[in-house]
Amino acid sequence: GAVVSQHPSRVICKSGTSVKIECRSLDFQATTMFWYRQFPKQSLMLMATSNEGSKATYEQGVEKDKFLINHASLTLSTLTVTSAHPEDSSFYICSLGDSNQPQHFGDGTRLSIL
Amino acid sequence: AQSVTQLDSQVPVFEEAPVELRCNYSSSVSVYLFWYVQYPNQGLQLLLKYLSGSTLVKGINGFEAEFNKSQTSFHLRKPSVHISDTAEYFCAVSDLDNTDKLIFGTGTRLQVFP
Numbered sequence: 001g002a003v004v005s006q007h008p009s010r011v012i013c014k015s016g017t018s019v020k021i022e023c024r025s026l027d028f029q030a031t032t033m034f035w036y037r038q039f040p041k042q043s044l045m046l047m048a049t050s051n052e053g054s055k056a057t058y059e060q061g062v063e064k065d066k067f068l069i070n071h072a073s074l075t076l077s078t079l080t081v082t083s084a085h086p087e088d089s090s091f092y093i094c095s096l097g098d099s100n101q102p103q104h105f106g107d108g109t110r111l112s113i114l
Numbered sequence: 115a116q117s118v119t120q121l122d123s124q125v126p127v128f129e130e131a132p133v134e135l136r137c138n139y140s141s142s143v144s145v146y147l148f149w150y151v152q153y154p155n156q157g158l159q160l161l162l163k164y165l166s167g168s169t170l171v172k173g174i175n176g177f178e179a180e181f182n183k184s185q186t187s188f189h190l191r192k193p194s195v196h197i198s199d200t201a202e203y204f205c206a207v208s209d210l211d212n213t214d215k216l217i218f219g220t221g222t223r224l225q226v227f228p
Contacts, residue, residue, distance in 0.1 A: 006157070034214070041221075042220065044204070045218075095157075103163070105159070107155075108155065
């Protein structure tokens with residue numbers, strides 16, 4: 001069965017809107033979750049590592065004020081794309097690890113900014 | 115730092131034919147290796163992984179991969195493909211000291227024709 005639940009699966013909204021994406025661990029307590037971004041026909045790029053109860057660790061080039069991450073519990077991490085613009089349109093995927101291996105991915109969120 | 119190269123962006127093949135998807139990696143340290151499959155508008159599903167031990171790894175859906183340290187390769191194979199195998203396949207690595215961080219290749223689109 002599913003280990004990770006990601007919601008929503010698709011979002012279409014106007015430019016300037018903030019969008020929140022949820023990633024839930026269904027099977028175990030996840031102290032660490034990961035957020036990836038995937039452009040069309042490209043690979044996944046790690047955006048940030050979400051740590052329960054502390055600040056997220058962002059990869060180089062990722063704006064932390066643009067992509068707010070909250071990991072308030074052991075089963076939920078959220079990614080908020082603030083004041084989204086068309087260039088933020090992408091496929092966002094979360095994952096969480098098992099035995100220190102990030103193996104379980106959510107089904108992704110297709111974000112389209114008009 | 116690690117990197118992953120998937121030389122073939124697309125691999126067309128007829129149903130029931132064998133297939134090999136190539137993956138080469140570069141790393142100054144020992145690594146773990148993974149193959150993931152992504153169906154349209156979905157997250158990634160782990161096909162198989164190499165952590166240690168036997169260099170021939172068997173995964174789900176009849177896929178297998180062989181780790182070749184001297185050639186720094188981890189090619190994915192299946193002796194007879196099905197239409198349902200049509201998807202995007204990603205090779206990924208992580209190093210032993212930072213197992214949480216996956217570095218992905220650019221992906222190979224496997225298209226199976228009837």
